Amino acid sequence: MKQSIVRSIEGLYEDRTLELVRIAIRKGFKPIDIFNWLQVGMERVGKLYETSDYFIADLIFAGIIFQEAMELEELVAFNNAAPEKTIGKMLLLSVFGDCHDIGKNIFGSFSRTAGFEIIDIGTDVPMETVVDAAEKNKPDIIALSGMQQETLYEMRAIVCELINRGIRDDFKIIIGGAVIDEKAGQIVGADFATKDVTLGVDKCKLWMLEKSGN
Numbered sequence: 001m002k003q004s005i006v007r008s009i010e011g012l013y014e015d016r017t018l019e020l021v022r023i024a025i026r027k028g029f030k031p032i033d034i035f036n037w038l039q040v041g042m043e044r045v046g047k048l049y050e051t052s053d054y055f056i057a058d059l060i061f062a063g064i065i066f067q068e069a070m071e072l073e074e075l076v077a078f079n080n081a082a083p084e085k086t087i088g089k090m091l092l093l094s095v096f097g098d099c100h101d102i103g104k105n106i107f108g109s110f111s112r113t114a115g116f117e118i119i120d121i122g123t124d125v126p127m128e129t130v131v132d133a134a135e136k137n138k139p140d141i142i143a144l145s146g147m148q149q150e151t152l153y154e155m156r157a158i159v160c161e162l163i164n165r166g167i168r169d170d171f172k173i174i175i176g177g178a179v180i181d182e183k184a185g186q187i188v189g190a191d192f193a194t195k196d197v198t199l200g201v202d203k204c205k206l207w208m209l210e211k212s213g214n
Helices: 003-010 015-028 031-050 058-069 075-082 102-114 127-137 151-166 182-188 197-212
Strands: 088-094 115-122 141-145 172-176
Touching: 003 015, 003 031, 003 058, 015 031, 015 058, 015 075, 031 058, 031 075, 031 102, 031 197, 058 075, 058 102, 088 102, 088 197, 102 115, 102 127, 102 141, 102 197, 127 141, 127 151, 127 172, 141 151, 141 197, 151 182, 172 182
Parallel strands: 088 115, 088 141, 141 172
Antiparallel strands: none
């Protein structure tokens, strides 16, 4: 079942992927396992994008398929479930100039499952709004999403404004999206940069362990 779902989303087969997820649910597979299989498929799509076998439109379409699967009635409760124990607070958004929310939503779902309280302030969010929200909500982590090269400058502007207000060190900053790599992280001044959702969530969990002294 796992390989069928992974290959289906990797191949961008929308109807087939949704039907396979429904079959997996009927057969009694755990939602967390299905969730992870979908993520493996998304990771393969990401690799195909990196090798130029897929284009940005394919990456977005794969995200749509993933989102549709997660919106199936049987998985909604899992996707929206509040964690039994909150490990930290995360401010989540797509920066100004970026109206895409699929990658942001996927990362939010994974982070919520990991135990984070998510404060999602949406897409195309201006710098001032982001910094004001950070001051108001006092999250442990600020997660910035961007799908285009230009969004790096918006991310950098957010970091600079946090520095100007003297609060940069109050937060860990993670950035993600189609254009994000280690060099982008250095340009922005982020604490971590990755396209990999699982790796990103693991890093956020590690930060919370370090903060708690464990």
